[in-house]
Amino acid sequence: MTANLKSIPQAPVRAGLRSKERKALLYGILFTLPATLGFILFTAGPMLASLYYSLTDYNVFQSATHFIGFDHYVKLLSGQDELFNKSLGVTFYFVVLKVPVTIIVSFAIALLLNQNIRGRALFRTIVYLPSIVPAVATSIIWMWLLNPDLGLVNTILQWLHLPTSSWLFAEQSVIPSIVLTTMWGIGGTVVIFLAGLSGIPQQYYEAIEVDGGGSWHKLVHITLPMVSPTLFFNTVMTIIGAFQVFNEAYILTQGGPNNASLIYIFYLWRTAFRDTEMGYASALAWILFVIILLFTLLVFRTAKSWVYYEGEGRS
Amino acid sequence: MRTSTMKKSVVYALLAIMSALFLLPLVWMVRSSLMGLSQIFVMPPVWIPSPIEWDNFSEALTILPFNTFFLNTMIIVVLVLIGTVTSSTIAAFGFSRIQWKGRNGVFGILLTAMMLPGAVTLIPTFLGWKTLGFYDTFVPLIVPAFFGGGIFNIFLLRQFYMTIPRDLDEAALVDGAGYLKIYYHVVLPLSRSAIIVISLFTFLGAWNDFFGPLIYLKSTEKFTLALGLQMFQGSYTSQWDLLMAASAAVVLPCVVVFLIGQRYFLEGISLTGLKG
Numbered sequence: 001m002t003a004n005l006k007s008i009p010q011a012p013v014r015a016g017l018r019s020k021e022r023k024a025l026l027y028g029i030l031f032t033l034p035a036t037l038g039f040i041l042f043t044a045g046p047m048l049a050s051l052y053y054s055l056t057d058y059n060v061f062q063s064a065t066h067f068i069g070f071d072h073y074v075k076l077l078s079g080q081d082e083l084f085n086k087s088l089g090v091t092f093y094f095v096v097l098k099v100p101v102t103i104i105v106s107f108a109i110a111l112l113l114n115q116n117i118r119g120r121a122l123f124r125t126i127v128y129l130p131s132i133v134p135a136v137a138t139s140i141i142w143m144w145l146l147n148p149d150l151g152l153v154n155t156i157l158q159w160l161h162l163p164t165s166s167w168l169f170a171e172q173s174v175i176p177s178i179v180l181t182t183m184w185g186i187g188g189t190v191v192i193f194l195a196g197l198s199g200i201p202q203q204y205y206e207a208i209e210v211d212g213g214g215s216w217h218k219l220v221h222i223t224l225p226m227v228s229p230t231l232f233f234n235t236v237m238t239i240i241g242a243f244q245v246f247n248e249a250y251i252l253t254q255g256g257p258n259n260a261s262l263i264y265i266f267y268l269w270r271t272a273f274r275d276t277e278m279g280y281a282s283a284l285a286w287i288l289f290v291i292i293l294l295f296t297l298l299v300f301r302t303a304k305s306w307v308y309y310e311g312e313g314r315s
Numbered sequence: 316m317r318t319s320t321m322k323k324s325v326v327y328a329l330l331a332i333m334s335a336l337f338l339l340p341l342v343w344m345v346r347s348s349l350m351g352l353s354q355i356f357v358m359p360p361v362w363i364p365s366p367i368e369w370d371n372f373s374e375a376l377t378i379l380p381f382n383t384f385f386l387n388t389m390i391i392v393v394l395v396l397i398g399t400v401t402s403s404t405i406a407a408f409g410f411s412r413i414q415w416k417g418r419n420g421v422f423g424i425l426l427t428a429m430m431l432p433g434a435v436t437l438i439p440t441f442l443g444w445k446t447l448g449f450y451d452t453f454v455p456l457i458v459p460a461f462f463g464g465g466i467f468n469i470f471l472l473r474q475f476y477m478t479i480p481r482d483l484d485e486a487a488l489v490d491g492a493g494y495l496k497i498y499y500h501v502v503l504p505l506s507r508s509a510i511i512v513i514s515l516f517t518f519l520g521a522w523n524d525f526f527g528p529l530i531y532l533k534s535t536e537k538f539t540l541a542l543g544l545q546m547f548q549g550s551y552t553s554q555w556d557l558l559m560a561a562s563a564a565v566v567l568p569c570v571v572v573f574l575i576g577q578r579y580f581l582e583g584i585s586l587t588g589l590k591g
Contacts, residue, residue, distance in 0.1 A: 031409025038462025049439035
């Protein structure tokens with residue numbers, strides 16, 4: 001990206017060009033003004049405001065708002081809010097399950113689709129199709145499929161003489177079930193992997209073949225290093241996305257049973273919009289922001305040791 | 316030769332299983348949407364509905380005012396599309412085709428929004444709209460699209476604009492054409508495919524959005540399809556035939572749009588992953 005910017009030569013500064021430069025500055029600012037305003041109005045401003053709210057006891061149904069300093073954060077971080085503890089645990093469980101499963105399964109599917117086969121485009125379309133289905137419809141379809149008594153999944157399991165499950169209706173199986181429903185929509189991740197895979201030069205594989213290496217060698221010594229920037233990108237995006245899951249918790253389970261799927265954003269939404277505790281919910285938002293930031297930084301940190309950029313010194 | 320044919324058949328077998336798993340939920344939805352309640356629960360499961368209960372659709376879509384929901388959704392989607400396409404192309408132009416001091420710095424700052432979890436801005440944004448009197452209107456769902464149309468789209472378009480040769484602009488500038496003319500007559504026509512990509516993603520994003528309407532809309536007559544479908548699910552919990560019919564009706568437009576524009580979709584996603 002930076003390389004592209006530098007490739008455009010700077011105009012030499014001459015007296016005659018001054019007005020041209022001023023015109024460029026004026027138009028540059030004018031063209032980007034809506035976007036800059038949007039950033040101030042809908043990102044930077046609200047972000048600072050939410051930091052302020054998080055230091056107050058702002059509640060919609062309360063006449064006066066007081067500045068209470070870090071009270072919310074102290075309460076949350078000292079573990080006094082049982083539901084917060086629960087939702088943090090549930091969310092981590094979800095992320096820890098969702099991220100590796102998503103990455104492994106979508107990479108495996110991408111490898112399969114990357115084979116030199118007939119009907120590749122059709123298979124790719126089939127894999128991608130579910131990810132365009134609206135979340136509400138996805139949820140309703142899966143509620144029906146995973147229905148413990150009449151659902152197709154349990155029916156098939158019974159037919160195969162395998163143990164059935166209560167899926168979304170039992171505390172121990174609800175999070176894995178939600179992960180399962182989100183797996184249906186991994187098409188986007190698969191397509192990004194495919195783009196990464198298609199960029200690997202075929203000669204590299206031929207070189208391994210000449211050396212007598214098999215498929216495993218190809219995977220470990222060529223495919224994985226070459227696709228590592230894509231792997232990195234997908235991992236970061238999946239982590240960020242997984243921490244912010246809401247629709248499934250809201251539509252499928254409403255956080256139940258017994259708060260076993262009280263996913264973070266759902267708890268935040270409930271605190272802000274059902275209990276109208278805007279101040280407290282703002283503190284929740286900032287804690288999540290810091291958690292996501294830490295996780296992203298952690299992945300970036302480790303990236304140096306496993307992400308390989310061809311012909312580039314950066315990581 | 317042997318082993319490669321063996322390998323091929325294994326690959327095809329795996330692909331077949333995979334496709335079946337991905338398609339099954341959709342097939343099951345369509346199958347259930349066309350069945351009567353007496354047939355839908357039969358064990359072992361029946362795959363082909365007989366008779367085909369087309370009435371499920373008319374019944375499901377009239378119990379709640381789905382035509383109103385559809386109209387509401389269309390109003391929001393169309394306006395969001397107009398806002399996103401105009402404002403993101405203009406912004407991307409300013410960030411790529413005009414040389415001005417501080418350009419890259421400003422763009423870098425705007426890019427940080429891409430990594431930001433929506434939760435951090437949610438509450439003040441909501442309170443702001445509410446104070447302005449726009450709670451329970453479409454305004455909070457539409458207006459942000461006119462302010463840049465999302466940094467992600469600007470980023471994508473900017474990448475694209477930078478590949479258009481600059482000689483074209485220079486020639487136009489020498490001719491005395493202003494930046495607006497270059498934007499409109501040079502850059503826009505050349506970036507049709509990129510605009511289609513962002514339009515498709517924007518369409519789906521707005522059509523499928525659940526969280527925004529959930530937060531901002533209160534009256535049923537203002538609901539979008541996503542919200543209406545969720546409401547339907549809440550009140551007709553075990554009417555699986557009607558629920559599947561309503562779901563299928565909401566899913567269908569997405570599938571049509573996707574199948575028409577799928578080439579652009581797959582290109583667009585690949586772009587986002589590779590140029591990050």
